[in-house]
Amino acid sequence: MKALQLVKYGKIKDSLVFNEVSKPTIQATDVLIEVKAAAINPIDKSIILGNLQNMLPIPFPSTSAYDVSGIIVEKGAEVSNFEIGDLVYSRVPQEQMGTIAEYVAVTNMAVSKKPGNISFEEAASIPLAGLTALQSLEHVGIKKNDKVLIHAGSGGVGSIAIQYAKAKGAYVYTTTSTNNVKWVAALGADRVIDYKTEDYKAIVKDADIVFDTLGKNYSLEAFQVIKQGGKVVSVVGPLDEDSAKMFGMADYKLPEELAKLISGKEASYKFIFMHPNGVHLGELKSLIEDEKIKPIIDKVYPFSESIEAFTHLASGRAKGKIVIKIN
Ligand SMILES: NC(=O)c1ccc[n+]([C@@H]2O[C@H](COP(=O)([O-])OP(=O)(O)OC[C@H]3O[C@@H](n4cnc5c(N)ncnc54)[C@H](OP(=O)(O)O)[C@@H]3O)[C@@H](O)[C@H]2O)c1
Incomplete structure (x- = not known):
């Protein structure tokens, strides 16, 4: 599958590369999400620049980003709270980082059904x-x-x-x-x-x-x-x-x-250092469905322009969220 990977610390344009990688395999408590959209956050930029290498060391190459929305296409033997075909969103845990890709494996504990009244792009903008x-x-x-x-x-x-x-x-x-x-x-x-x-x-x-x-x-x-x-x-x-x-x-x-x-x-x-939490995402889902919270998206980039999306993020002037449409 295609993935946007960090191959070294440094400037955005020098450090991010599109690679062909194998599809992730799932553990018993994981679901495999076919990614529809990913979103990026300032932490993704800080990781690329190497500013967090002591706190969050990253092995190279690593697929970038934490926010995802998509469809469950496989589930582990111990997953009982989701079915194949469920439309979901997540902020994936550190050890499963890598949502700018066609698939991502995520522990079911970090996943929630996505709000029913918003698009995949909007849903991806919410988790982190x-x-x-x-x-x-x-x-x-x-x-x-x-x-x-x-x-x-x-x-x-x-x-x-x-x-x-x-x-x-x-x-x-x-x-x-x-x-x-x-x-x-x-x-x-x-x-x-x-x-x-x-x-x-x-x-x-x-x-x-x-x-x-x-x-x-x-x-x-x-x-x-x-x-x-x-x-x-x-x-x-x-x-x-x-x-x-x-x-x-x-x-x-x-x-x-x-x-x-x-x-x-x-x-x-x-x-506060936020933590992945499917139950909290469920609470946000309810607030979004009750129209108490609406996603604010600055721009949706195509997968092929993911690196430009990071350059925009790095400006520090985003109005709401920057999203990447994967599929
Ligand atoms: N600890 C954690 O778990 C955690 C989690 C998420 C985020 N964060 C951190 O929280 C910060 C915010 O994250 P974010 O995703 O909201 O970032 P962001 O979307 O990139 O923030 C960009 C916004 O900041 C505004 N801004 C910049 N300087 C400002 C100022 N002096 N006064 C008022 N507004 C200003 C800009 O508005 P103008 O263009 O109008 O200035 C722009 O709209 C980042 O540093 C991020 O790393 C930490």
Whole structure:
């Protein structure tokens, strides 16, 4: 079968190659998905550039990407929750990475039936970003009337997080640039802050939750806008001690400046590294079918133009998700 593979770390155009590879074989708990569409995420770019080689070492060659939608064409002897012919979507686990290919084998635990009211391309756009939004906002126990700041509302994660937070009844502030303000407001955000012309720190006061999707100074500034006892959840900022342990960094200590800000606000801080989860994808499926969440797609590329899709991703300006139609 044809697959887009990473053959070395480096620049996108030097590192990705279309190869003919054998069709994956399945374990007893796996399903084999005939891939209809895949989606790409900033982590795929970071892997290519070699930025994650200590945390997530990749053997070469490896097929790229984690997000998939498609049709189950084989199932292992122990799989009882899916049938051949089921239309599904998944964020595949690290060890099964490789969705820009004609087939991918995935543990049934990471798979859900796809939402019935959206296309394969739309379904592929959901898993990684959707699970990140759900798992981050659930970690901080988002609830009705919470005031939540979600950074980068026009990104893959932010565009779903806004809709998820609104579905939970929260009041949502979000940041984006001028050109995106209108469509991001249409996702339901209560106050869209144009970071080109406005200072979000002057607008957001006493937030219950900050969802930090930007990192760097934004992780620290979060403590200026949360209430006393508020919660900061980050997917880009410094690791917390538990998440550092997960990556084998037993002696890790929170950066001193961050630790001071947390104690000054009697706040909580958590770094989330999303995990594959078929049950959570099932929850997102229900929200999509209830029209509480709609997928936002920037562009669908044909399989043959997958490398161009990565170049677009690397610009950091995607409006929603970048999808690759495989078949
Ligand atoms: N820890 C985890 O498990 C996990 C999971 C998923 C993602 N992540 C990380 O989370 C981050 C976001 O992921 P993503 O998929 O949403 O990325 P993305 O879709 O590539 O984000 C692009 C968006 O970011 C916006 N943006 C850039 N700078 C901004 C700023 N200063 N203020 C407001 N918006 C800004 C851009 O809007 P403008 O063009 O308007 O600036 C663009 O729409 C990435 O760093 C990714 O690696 C982590």
